Amino acid sequence: MADTCKINKAYKAQYYPGTTSVAENRRKHMGHKTEKLREISDEDLTAVLGHRAPGSDYPSTHPPLAEMEEPPCPIRELVEPTPGAKAGDRIRYVQFVDSMYNAPSVPYVRSYYAAINFRGVDPGTLSGRQIVEARERDMELIAKDQLETEMTCPARSHLRGATVHGHSVRLQEDGVMFDMLDRARREGDVIIMDKDQVAIPLDRKVVLGKPMSEAELAKRTTIYRVDNVPFRSDAEAVEWVQRVYLQRTQYGFRPGVEKAQ
Amino acid sequence: MTSPTESGYNCGSAGGDTVQIEIVPQRILNPETSEKLLRRVYDCDGIIRVQVQGSRLPDKVGYGPGTGEKVNHPLKKSIEVEGQQVNMRVTLSRLLVEVDSDRTADEIKKICDETFSFPFEFYKGVFFKKYSTIVDYAKMGPNPDERLLGMTDPKGKLDQIVYIEKERKDSE
Missing domain, CATH: 3.30.70 (Alpha-Beta Plaits)
Known part of the structure; x- marks a missing residue:
């Protein structure tokens, strides 16, 4: 899968304030400086996403852009289409659920990650789940990156397309996030998935890797929790969040108004 | 507590x-x-x-x-x-x-x-639950057994209740 749907930035961005490990992890996720922890093959990824048969061609919704006679447009000349758009792929989705029990990532951070680092994506953020819609091969690139890196623990973060629950449900005795449709479960010391995102059985068992230990989760999480790293312990993050909220409320984000008064 | x-x-x-x-x-x-x-x-x-x-x-x-x-x-x-x-x-x-x-x-x-x-x-x-509601009335009628109140979801059915008979220890 080509990597050209990534954004090349000409400046060094600052993503999130704070001095705690949670703030640092949020910066890592948003800035795409995540550590790769496991390997998932393209075939396995395609199987669990469930949008097409593993190994098959990408179905298209329109002919490749090169074969289409596009109207003259300076923006089209300026912006290079993503590989998925170039090939005319369908728009498809990947949806993650993250447990509130120290999952490595959280929906807002996943959305920032997708929007900051990739082009042609439509992230959707909900309280306990996060969806990214994009052209199929672009979406697969984003999904694979999240599954293989420290953004995901196989036990605390799952792929769920329908009946998307688990975020605020207590964990099972084995420390795995509950799923009423039993898409992923612990077998030995690894987490396997034998159904796709929408709980249609697969003809294979996809090994998602070893779950992280409690200590590692506490170290890698991007969730502030009173029993781990409380939000109020990060004075810098609190200061900036309060500043944003105050200014949004008082001035509707109009810099300069404060000085003028 | x-x-x-x-x-x-x-x-x-x-x-x-x-x-x-x-x-x-x-x-x-x-x-x-x-x-x-x-x-x-x-x-x-x-x-x-x-x-x-x-x-x-x-x-x-x-x-x-x-x-x-x-x-x-x-x-x-x-x-x-x-x-x-x-x-x-x-x-x-x-x-x-x-x-x-x-x-x-x-x-x-x-x-x-x-x-x-x-x-x-x-x-x-x-x-x-302490009182019989309209749902309970629809399920059990007037004067229901108080022990059945609140034993199922409002949309649940009474067959979700499992009756477990305990053997008396002081057998006569």
Whole structure:
């Protein structure tokens, strides 16, 4: 899968304030400086996403852009289409659920990650789940990156397309996030998935890797929790969040108004 | 820990001098742990009624493109309580028990201490419904058995209640 749907930035961005490990992890996720922890093959990824048969061609919704006679447009000349758009792929989705029990990532951070680092994506953020819609091969690139890196623990973060629950449900005795449709479960010391995102059985068992230990989760999480790293312990993050909220409320984000008064 | 309110109109539990307790384990229980806990709870004297609350364990996928696919959830097993097979329709995530005295409640707390390998919450209070509502009237008619009130969800059916007969220890 080509990597050209990534954004090349000409400046060094600052993503999130704070001095705690949670703030640092949020910066890592948003800035795409995540550590790769496991390997998932393209075939396995395609199987669990469930949008097409593993190994098959990408179905298209329109002919490749090169074969289409596009109207003259300076923006089209300026912006290079993503590989998925170039090939005319369908728009498809990947949806993650993250447990509130120290999952490595959280929906807002996943959305920032997708929007900051990739082009042609439509992230959707909900309280306990996060969806990214994009052209199929672009979406697969984003999904694979999240599954293989420290953004995901196989036990605390799952792929769920329908009946998307688990975020605020207590964990099972084995420390795995509950799923009423039993898409992923612990077998030995690894987490396997034998159904796709929408709980249609697969003809294979996809090994998602070893779950992280409690200590590692506490170290890698991007969730502030009173029993781990409380939000109020990060004075810098609190200061900036309060500043944003105050200014949004008082001035509707109009810099300069404060000085003028 | 809270205790049942004793003042006010009909504020006690349905059985009058009974004690209602709520047990909330920090994890969703395996069927093996659920069976162990329920067996030991039912071994106590003075158990009046028990309610299991938790996440639903469906037989089939209910939403999305996979609608109708079978789900064989590992937590959905039949467990044996007092010699009777009980099918788990929900996980055991919260247990409400009505008992006849504080002594039995303390005994159940001790059982929880011994059964769970993780923290749990234990409360005394009023957890079962005290009054018959329109839904209860539609299901059970006038003058229902007070012990059946609040034993199922409003949309649930009465066949979700499992009757477990306890053998009398003082056999005549």
